[in-house]
Amino acid sequence: MYPILEKVKIAEDACLLRIRAEHVAKGEPGQFVMVQHTELSEPVPLSILEIHKDGFSCLVKAVGRSTLELVEEAKDLYYVAGPLGKPFPVKKYGVVAFYTFSWGIAPALNVARALKEHENKLLLCHTSEDFYLKEKAMSIFDEFFSLDKSEAIRADLFVTTGSNQLPMELSSLHPQTPIVSMVNTHMLDAVGLCLVCRILVDGAQKLACVDGPWFEAHKVDWASLMDRERAYQEQEKVALEEYKKMLKRKSLRS
Ligand SMILES: Cc1cc2nc3c(=O)[nH]c(=O)nc-3n(C[C@H](O)[C@H](O)[C@H](O)COP(=O)(O)OP(=O)(O)OC[C@H]3O[C@@H](n4cnc5c(N)ncnc54)[C@H](O)[C@@H]3O)c2cc1C
Numbered sequence: 001m002y003p004i005l006e007k008v009k010i011a012e013d014a015c016l017l018r019i020r021a022e023h024v025a026k027g028e029p030g031q032f033v034m035v036q037h038t039e040l041s042e043p044v045p046l047s048i049l050e051i052h053k054d055g056f057s058c059l060v061k062a063v064g065r066s067t068l069e070l071v072e073e074a075k076d077l078y079y080v081a082g083p084l085g086k087p088f089p090v091k092k093y094g095v096v097a098f099y100t101f102s103w104g105i106a107p108a109l110n111v112a113r114a115l116k117e118h119e120n121k122l123l124l125c126h127t128s129e130d131f132y133l134k135e136k137a138m139s140i141f142d143e144f145f146s147l148d149k150s151e152a153i154r155a156d157l158f159v160t161t162g163s164n165q166l167p168m169e170l171s172s173l174h175p176q177t178p179i180v181s182m183v184n185t186h187m188l189d190a191v192g193l194c195l196v197c198r199i200l201v202d203g204a205q206k207l208a209c210v211d212g213p214w215f216e217a218h219k220v221d222w223a224s225l226m227d228r229e230r231a232y233q234e235q236e237k238v239a240l241e242e243y244k245k246m247l248k249r250k251s252l253r254s
């Protein structure tokens, strides 16, 4: 078991977790973990927000059954694997403009901290209403801009997190500028065996868990990725509704 040392609700449907898991403490910027609440829960990929001596912290946004379970019920975790995936390529680029959506602020902050040490100028456009960790972002990023200014923004590198839609749109807006994007796929084992996270990059099959999660956005087939991600939407909806009913029964009993 991995104890949750601290759990802070930052919204009705989101929380920050600080987890003791010493093996994750060697994680590098841009890596992620797989966590599982109980033996019967689904494993969920979560980005590392910050590394601590005895583990790490992360941000959880409830979008379905498993993330809601982490927000509502988890006091400790049955399983924590990591650090996983390839780290973000940290170096001096010049001006780096981030686009984040929802929980995407967590991996963005983790990567931005490291890019700052390499003297990059950092810009941020947060594109959803749920702007968590805003104060932290204000202490790391140099400038903020809104989505409607996108066309005018000049950067040496764009970075996107938390959305598959954003990098697709950005690729056509800035065809000449490199874009490094965190790909969002369902994941099961996260070590390259189940192929659940496969995507097409430059026409070749890649695995988001071991080859990613960071890819050059211009090369990713976003349309086919988003199509596949929608495949189990109906079942995911039912699982969420059933879980909410169970939570309600539990609260009525106590
Ligand atoms: C590398 C990586 C890092 C991530 N980091 C974080 C993080 O730091 N914090 C966080 O809260 N979430 C993060 N996620 C997303 C998180 O893993 C998913 O939201 C979660 O697996 C959904 O599980 P669920 O059972 O709650 O919802 P599901 O029932 O699986 O899905 C509910 C809805 O969300 C959509 N969905 C499911 N998984 C994803 C996904 N990966 N991306 C986009 N939409 C999805 C489904 O299509 C469906 O509409 C990360 C994902 C990846 C791949």
Ligand code: FES
Binding pocket: 186, 187, 188, 189, 190, 191, 192, 193, 194, 195, 196, 197, 198, 207, 208, 209, 210
């Ligand atoms: S999650 Fe199984 S191969 Fe990537």
